Amino acid sequence: MQIIGHLAVGPGFVPPSTADFNLAPIVGHSEYTTKPIALVFFSIIVISVFFVMASRKAAIVPSKLQFAGESIYSFVRKDLAEEIIGHGFLAYVPFLFTLFTFVLVNNVFGIIPFMQFPAMSHVSFPYVLAGFSYFLFHAIGIKRQGLGKYLKGIAFLPGVPAFAYILLTPIEIATYFLIRPVTLALRLFANMFAGHLLLLVFIGGGNYMLHDSHLFMKILSPFSFSFGIVMTFFEFMVQCLQAYIITLLSALFIAGALAEEH
Amino acid sequence: MHGTLNLVGYGLSAIGPAIATGLIFAAYINGVARQPEARSVLQPIAFLGFALAEALALFGLVLAFVLK
Numbered sequence: 216m217q218i219i220g221h222l223a224v225g226p227g228f229v230p231p232s233t234a235d236f237n238l239a240p241i242v243g244h245s246e247y248t249t250k251p252i253a254l255v256f257f258s259i260i261v262i263s264v265f266f267v268m269a270s271r272k273a274a275i276v277p278s279k280l281q282f283a284g285e286s287i288y289s290f291v292r293k294d295l296a297e298e299i300i301g302h303g304f305l306a307y308v309p310f311l312f313t314l315f316t317f318v319l320v321n322n323v324f325g326i327i328p329f330m331q332f333p334a335m336s337h338v339s340f341p342y343v344l345a346g347f348s349y350f351l352f353h354a355i356g357i358k359r360q361g362l363g364k365y366l367k368g369i370a371f372l373p374g375v376p377a378f379a380y381i382l383l384t385p386i387e388i389a390t391y392f393l394i395r396p397v398t399l400a401l402r403l404f405a406n407m408f409a410g411h412l413l414l415l416v417f418i419g420g421g422n423y424m425l426h427d428s429h430l431f432m433k434i435l436s437p438f439s440f441s442f443g444i445v446m447t448f449f450e451f452m453v454q455c456l457q458a459y460i461i462t463l464l465s466a467l468f469i470a471g472a473l474a475e476e477h
Numbered sequence: 478m479h480g481t482l483n484l485v486g487y488g489l490s491a492i493g494p495a496i497a498t499g500l501i502f503a504a505y506i507n508g509v510a511r512q513p514e515a516r517s518v519l520q521p522i523a524f525l526g527f528a529l530a531e532a533l534a535l536f537g538l539v540l541a542f543v544l545k
Binding site for chain 1: 527532535536542
């Protein structure tokens with residue numbers, strides 16, 4: 216009871232909020248020199264260097280580096296592209312592979328010390344990625360089936376009684392043109408946002424408890440820190456999973472646009 | 478006591494997606510346990526269902542912050 220009373224008296228723990236995501240610019244006052252932008256550029260360098268190094272000395276008996284690079288590539292190519300898109304999947308492997316590695320590396324930056332900020336927790340980055348996927352799958356559908364047939368395939372599901380179109384057509388159109396791109400972006404954004412907030416709560420809370428004047432709070436603070444560490448590993452899992460899911464959904468959209476009938 | 482009721486509302490709204498995610502993975506585990514070779518077929522379906530169910534929980538989270 217004393218602890219609760221003590222908490223109420225002190226200056227109080229300020230829980231992390233959306234304001235913690237608006238980081239000050241690293242250089243100058245421009246909004247283009249912030250940490251997320253720097254991390255995105257850094258991720259491009261990391262990915263490029265890694266895969267150039269991994270594929271440069273390609274041999275039949277692979278080195279460790281080549282093996283790592285090829286495992287990631289074959290995961291996207293076999294488990295995602297080939298399984299889901301099927302015939303003619305090879306043309307879409309570069310897009311899916313770029314999407315997967317870019318999202319994966321940027322997400323994992325969220326738990327790497329000194330970086331510790333997932334760029335995808337700013338909603339503008341996922342929107343751009345979802346935009347690529349959105350325009351790509353519509354372009355494929357229009358190119359493959361023709362504009363009229365493609366739109367007809369979306370709006371009028373085959374094998375449905377005519378009166379159901381009153382309900383189904385608006386839902387289908389909203390799904391394809393609004394819900395799909397928005398959910399694709401928001402899913403990634405909200406996962407990274409929530410994960411970063413969770414880590415801020417436990418690490419920030421532990422920090423607050425450690426600097427509290429009450430001895431009992433100091434003793435309890437390691438529990439908060441250790442839970443923060445556990446959550447960091449959980450975050451790593453979520454980050455990999457979200458990179459997988461955005462690639463999986465993009466592949467599914469492409470497969471849907473390629474298919475003659477929906 | 479300070480705070481916002483939004484978070485209580487978010488807690489309540491997260492129950493649905495939590496149960497949904499549990500059901501999806503329970504079905505996936507059941508399927509793989511009965512027929513281990515079906516894993517590669519079931520995996521994308523399970524994760525697609527999980528992503529769709531989880532999206533609802535995340536919309537709740539976003540709205541909990543957005544609505545004042």
